[in-house]
Amino acid sequence: MRLLVTPVAQQQFNVTEDRKADMAQDAVSCFTCHTSGHTSGVFHLNPDNRPQDTRFRIDTVSLRGVNIQHFFGSKRTLRSLEDFSEVEAKTAYFDGDPVIALKKGASRFMREEIAAMAAIQNMIAFPPAPKLDISGHLNPDKATESELRGEQIFTASCSQCHPAPYYTDNLAHDLQAERFYDGRAEGLIKTFALRGIKDSPQYMHDGRCLTLEDTVEFFNLIQGLELTAQQKKDLVAFMRTL
Ligand code: HEC
Numbered sequence: 001m002r003l004l005v006t007p008v009a010q011q012q013f014n015v016t017e018d019r020k021a022d023m024a025q026d027a028v029s030c031f032t033c034h035t036s037g038h039t040s041g042v043f044h045l046n047p048d049n050r051p052q053d054t055r056f057r058i059d060t061v062s063l064r065g066v067n068i069q070h071f072f073g074s075k076r077t078l079r080s081l082e083d084f085s086e087v088e089a090k091t092a093y094f095d096g097d098p099v100i101a102l103k104k105g106a107s108r109f110m111r112e113e114i115a116a117m118a119a120i121q122n123m124i125a126f127p128p129a130p131k132l133d134i135s136g137h138l139n140p141d142k143a144t145e146s147e148l149r150g151e152q153i154f155t156a157s158c159s160q161c162h163p164a165p166y167y168t169d170n171l172a173h174d175l176q177a178e179r180f181y182d183g184r185a186e187g188l189i190k191t192f193a194l195r196g197i198k199d200s201p202q203y204m205h206d207g208r209c210l211t212l213e214d215t216v217e218f219f220n221l222i223q224g225l226e227l228t229a230q231q232k233k234d235l236v237a238f239m240r241t242l
């Protein structure tokens with residue numbers, strides 16, 4: 001926990017002239033972005049791609065419930081929490097450039113420290129969801145009519161990729177969103193877990209959907225569902241219980 005809240009030098013926010021942020025900062029910590037193990041809601045540009053206009057915008061994910069995941073990063077590129085913690089420090093912080101890193105005062109975590117950082121992240125829980133039973137489904141005694149209808153629609157249209165109890169299949173899918181715009185394809189994106197989803201707008205890997213209502217419109221289009229206005233409301237009501 002100490003390592004997660006200890007600021008270290010970072011490429012984008014630092015005291016040198018060539019930084020991305022307006023204001024110089026000595027350093028940032030993991031929890032600067034993953035605020036209290038959750039998220040600041042800020043997005044940044046994927047450091048791995050060049051030129052600039054091919055860079056993905058990526059939303060800062062919440063670390064709540066991160067222990068149930070099988071792979072990490074929206075492009076599902078890393079297999080362990082240890083690797084992700086190390087990569088955040090090395091690659092993401094300095095675009096993998098050791099010379100710039102040195103100039104800006106990079107510090108490296110030791111393997112023992114990485115293991116400890118992963119261990120504590122594995123303890124960050126999803127927020128309480130008092131209307132769900134032990135299998136992650138709604139308890140009919142506690143749920144409203146609308147939430148229960150929403151669960152039914154969700155089970156029919158969404159749960160193949162977002163199954164209970166955590167509402168992720170731990171896979172990545174190509175939603176072929178480029179069918180609806182001119183531009184580069186997005187390819188495989190990880191299915192995000194929907195437990196606790198009401199707490200972490202904006203939504204999707206790049207934060208393109210500002211509200212849960214927007215995500216329902218998105219999937220209505222992507223899947224060609226033709227949902228009615230009432231069904232859309234019910235789906236949102238259900239997702240707010242997760
Ligand atoms: C500048 C902001 C920022 C800082 C600082 C930061 N992260 Fe992240 N983190 C992100 C973003 C953005 C993502 C999403 C990456 C993606 O979608 O591919 C992310 C993703 C992650 C993930 C993957 C979670 C998942 O659901 O796949 C883990 C684990 C993580 N960060 C841990 C850390 C640790 C540990 C540190 C400190 C060493 C750290 N982060 C520092 C912004 C940050």
Ligand code: HEC
Pocket residue numbers: 154157158159160161162172173174175189190191192193194197202203204205206212215216219220223235
């Ligand atoms: C084919 C698999 C698939 C189906 C079916 C599906 N989803 Fe998703 N869902 C995904 C993937 C993949 C993402 C991440 C997409 C991205 O970030 O670009 C996602 C993202 C989301 C998000 C945003 C999560 C976040 O953390 O930002 C919400 C909310 C969501 N889905 C709700 C739904 C709803 C509601 C339905 C049914 C109407 C549905 N999904 C159907 C695969 C699916």
